[in-house]
Amino acid sequence: MASARKAAPSHRILIVDDEEATRLLLARILSSELKVEVQLAGTCEQALRLAEEYAYDAILLDLLMPGIGGLAVLTEIRAHPPNMSTPIVIVTVVSDPETREQCMSAGASSYLVKPIERATLAATIKAQIDGRKRAGRTKH
Numbered sequence: 048m049a050s051a052r053k054a055a056p057s058h059r060i061l062i063v064d065d066e067e068a069t070r071l072l073l074a075r076i077l078s079s080e081l082k083v084e085v086q087l088a089g090t091c092e093q094a095l096r097l098a099e100e101y102a103y104d105a106i107l108l109d110l111l112m113p114g115i116g117g118l119a120v121l122t123e124i125r126a127h128p129p130n131m132s133t134p135i136v137i138v139t140v141v142s143d144p145e146t147r148e149q150c151m152s153a154g155a156s157s158y159l160v161k162p163i164e165r166a167t168l169a170a171t172i173k174a175q176i177d178g179r180k181r182a183g184r185t186k187h
Contacts, residue, residue: 058083058104058176063094063120064138065112069161073107073138073168080169081176091115095123102129105175108155110139110146118153125154134175138163 060083064070067089074085086101088094091114098106098120106124110117117137124130134156139146142160150158157171 059101060085060172061088061094061097061101061103061106062086063088063091063107063112063117064109065089066109069109076165076168077172080165081173083172091117091120094120098124098130099127103133104179105172106130106133106135107138107172108135110137110141110150118150121150121153121155132179134179136171136175138168 058081060077062070062073062077062085064073070087070089074087077083077085083104086097086103088097091112094108108117108121112120115123117139121135121137124133124135135154136157136159137147137150137155138159138161140161141147147158156175159168159171
């Protein structure tokens with residue numbers, strides 16, 4: 048008989064978006080599709096605080112955020128432990144190639160343009176987590 052503990056989330060994801068409806072939608076998709084634990088941040092400051100406090104298996108980050116903005120958050124997270132090598136997936140409405148290239152150069156692992164299909168989101172996050180595991184960067 049399978050243990051109930053087997054279904055417990057084994058990965059922690061941080062979702063950063065200033066729009067509550069978007070945060071909740073992304074959390075619902077990832078929780079159901081991948082059975083992950085999610086934490087939510089609605090401001091750049093909150094995202095940086097959480098990223099300093101917890102090591103995540105992946106971070107979803109909106110670019111268009113009040114305050115210092117998503118690109119500055121990406122740069123800050125990449126500069127300090129414990130998430131320097133954590134996969135960071137940009138999730139944004141900005142679709143121009145220059146912004147995408149700027150994010151990838153700053154350390155983004157992937158770049159998704161809203162609206163994102165459920166399957167694409169789940170597959171992208173799963174691939175990032177699996178790739179990180181293969182590289183031996185997690186304790187899972």
